Amino acid sequence: MKTQLNWELNDHLNLLVFMFGSILTGITFHIHLLERGINFSVNPPTISQIFLESMRALGLSFPRLAEDIYTILVITGVLLSSLTLRYDKDTRLAMSIYSLPVKNYKLVLTKFIASFILLFLSVIIPFFLTLFYTYGDAPNLLKGALFGEGFFISYFMFWLLACVYVISLSSLIAELSPNLFASLLGGITLLYLPKILNITYLPPAVLNSAFLTSQTAFGSVAQKVLMLVDKAFVSCILIPLVLLGMTLLISEWRDVV
Amino acid sequence: MRLLKAILISILIITVFSLAIQEKILQKPYSQVILTGRGFVVPSARVILLNTNPKGGEYMIAIFDPEANKTIFLRRTDRPINKEVTLPHSGPYYVLIDSELPVVCALKGVASYPSKEILNIEYGMGGVSALLLAGIILLERKRNDKS
Numbered sequence: 001m002k003t004q005l006n007w008e009l010n011d012h013l014n015l016l017v018f019m020f021g022s023i024l025t026g027i028t029f030h031i032h033l034l035e036r037g038i039n040f041s042v043n044p045p046t047i048s049q050i051f052l053e054s055m056r057a058l059g060l061s062f063p064r065l066a067e068d069i070y071t072i073l074v075i076t077g078v079l080l081s082s083l084t085l086r087y088d089k090d091t092r093l094a095m096s097i098y099s100l101p102v103k104n105y106k107l108v109l110t111k112f113i114a115s116f117i118l119l120f121l122s123v124i125i126p127f128f129l130t131l132f133y134t135y136g137d138a139p140n141l142l143k144g145a146l147f148g149e150g151f152f153i154s155y156f157m158f159w160l161l162a163c164v165y166v167i168s169l170s171s172l173i174a175e176l177s178p179n180l181f182a183s184l185l186g187g188i189t190l191l192y193l194p195k196i197l198n199i200t201y202l203p204p205a206v207l208n209s210a211f212l213t214s215q216t217a218f219g220s221v222a223q224k225v226l227m228l229v230d231k232a233f234v235s236c237i238l239i240p241l242v243l244l245g246m247t248l249l250i251s252e253w254r255d256v257v
Numbered sequence: 258m259r260l261l262k263a264i265l266i267s268i269l270i271i272t273v274f275s276l277a278i279q280e281k282i283l284q285k286p287y288s289q290v291i292l293t294g295r296g297f298v299v300p301s302a303r304v305i306l307l308n309t310n311p312k313g314g315e316y317m318i319a320i321f322d323p324e325a326n327k328t329i330f331l332r333r334t335d336r337p338i339n340k341e342v343t344l345p346h347s348g349p350y351y352v353l354i355d356s357e358l359p360v361v362c363a364l365k366g367v368a369s370y371p372s373k374e375i376l377n378i379e380y381g382m383g384g385v386s387a388l389l390l391a392g393i394i395l396l397e398r399k400r401n402d403k404s
Contacts, residue, residue, distance in 0.1 A: 010259040018260075019267050026271035027278060033300055034282045039289070040296045045353060047326075054296055054323045054349035061298050125264060126271055129382070133275050134300055137374035138324040138348035 001102075001110050008114035013083050018118045021076030026126030028072060032063035033134040055144045056215075059151035062131060064211060065162060065204035070195065076122055077166035078173075078187035080115040085174040086183045108251040112171050112244065120163045127159065150221030157225055158211050161236035165203050166191060168240035172247045175254070206235050258393070265390040272383035279371050287366030292359065296351040302344055302372035308363040309338045316356030324348055346372050 008014065040057035042050050063069060085108065088094040098104060135142045146152040170187040177183035194202040200209070210231030214224045229237070283301050291297075307330070309318060320330040320342060329350075330342045344350060354360055371379075 012259075015259060015263040019263050019270075022264075022267040023270050023274070026267070027274050030271075030275050030278055031282060034279060035285070035300070036298075037287070037289075037300060038298050040298070040349070042294070042296055042351065045294050045351070047321075050296065050321060050351050051323050054298075054351065057296060057298050057349055061300075121264070122267075125267070129268060129271060130275065132382075133272075133279075133375065133379055135347050136378040137302065137346040137372045141324050141348050 001106060004107065004110045005114055008084055008111060009117065011084075013087070014080060014114070014118055017076060017079045017083060018122050021072065021080075021119070022122035022126050024072045025069065025076075025123055026130055028068050029063050029126055029130040030133060032066060032069070033061075033130055036061050036063070051144075055141055055149050058135065058138075058141055059145040059149055059154075060212075060215060062151070062155065063127075064158065064208050067195070070204045071192070073119075073123065073162065073166055074188060074191040077115075077119045077163070078170045078184055078191065080118055081112070081167055081170040082174045082180055082183040082187060084111040084115045085171055086177065086180050090180050104251045105248040108171075108175070108248055112167065112247065115171070116163060116167045119167055120160065123159050123163060124156070127155065150224060151215075153221065153225055154211070154215065154228060157228055158207060161229070161232055162203060162207055164240045165236050168243040168247075172243045172250075175247045175250050202235050203232075207232055258397070262390060262393055265386045265393070268386040269383060269390065272379055272386070276379060283369040283371070285369075287369060289364050291352050291354070291362045291364065294351070294353045296349055297364075298349045299344060299347055299369075301347045301369050301375070303369040304341055304343050304367040306365045306367050307338060307340050307342050308365065310361045310363075311335065311337060311356070312358040312360070314356065314358050316354065316358070316360050318355075318360070318362060319353045321351040321353060323351065341367060346374065 038057055038061045040053055042053045065073070088097060098107060100107075131142070169191055170183075173187040173190060174183040177186055193199075195204065198205070200206060210228050213231060214227035217224065217227060219227070279301070283303075287299075287303070287305075289297065307318075307320075309316075313335070315333065315335045317331075317333040318338065319328050319332075321327075322329050322345070324346060329344070330340075332338055332340075352362065352364075354362060
């Protein structure tokens with residue numbers, strides 16, 4: 001399993017998609033950061049209160065799942081999971097992989113984990129890099145916002161949940177579809193549908209609203225993170241787990257076709 | 258190893274594009290109107306033109322910089338102010354208006370530019386990732402030659 005994970009993470013095509021995704025997200029994050037400027041009010045205007053509120057405002061001005069960022073995330077995620085789960089079957093390479101004396105579901109689980117790690121890295125590295133490139137000249141406030149106010153762990157959880165949702169749905173589509181093309185088309189369509197139909201209980205809408213409500217609530221950092229997870233529990237933890245279970249079941253039932 | 262190389266190449270390309278993008282985007286006009294005490298977050302260092310329009314009576318206006326913990330502009334007067342103020346870094350600032358009668362304070366961007374620290378960070382990060390990448394490639398070549 002470890003060798004396979006290593007092998008999947010160092011695959012040429014996967015890394016090409018990873019680079020495509022991370023460069024596009026990085027540029028989009030930087031554009032969002034530079035175009036954004038938000039106002040905040042402080043009540044009462046004492047020095048300590050100004051400090052606190054300015055750190056909060058700084059944290060809230062970081063980019064979240066805007067339309068273009070979500071599109072890039074979806075395309076990268078679908079490409080990654082289709083390449084790992086479907087492409088080897090199309091090129092007949094899978095014949096030699098799935099005939100190894102390892103259970104099918106273990107192979108598929110490893111592929112799932114590999115594509116998840118790549119997608120998550122392709123979002124989280126550009127996110128903190130561009131943050132540093134924009135607000136790096138205010139190091140005290142940036143540090144205060146990320147660690148003191150707990151925005152680091154909150155944004156980490158936020159992107160983790162988004163990546164879990166994208167990869168789990170696209171893996172199921174990749175496992176079900178007859179070839180690479182169908183998997184790409186089906187995955188992108190299904191992931192983009194909530195955006196077009198304006199469904200508020202599926203990402204990206206549910207994640208954005210969960211993040212805002214949890215951050216504007218009063219409480220400690222742990223409470224805020226728990227509230228974020230709680231608000232997005234059904235769509236970003238329960239549904240992905242069910243989808244992952246279905247993917248593993250289907251991989252056992254449906255052999256290499 | 259290949260994953261590490263891919264990450265370094267991505268960081269390098271993002272840095273190059275960031276340098277180009279910030280020049281282009283920071284040329285966009287910037288303005289805002291402040292009626293009472295209010296904070297604002299700017300994404301880059303800039304020079305702004307502060308313009309007030311008092312209804313009469315003495316008033317006080319100040320801009321506070323929470324990063325350096327000091328007031329960068331303070332004026333107590335009963336006349337309109339028309340003055341350029343330099344915001345030395347990106348991030349939040351707070352404008353305090355103390356007046357009996359309403360005062361309209363308009364901030365208009367004159368020039369926006371990435372500050373020296375930001376450019377240092379960007380060049381440093383790009384340079385370090387390029388050096389690391391070169392080091393890894395050289396090491397790999399040496400190992401391949403041996404075997």
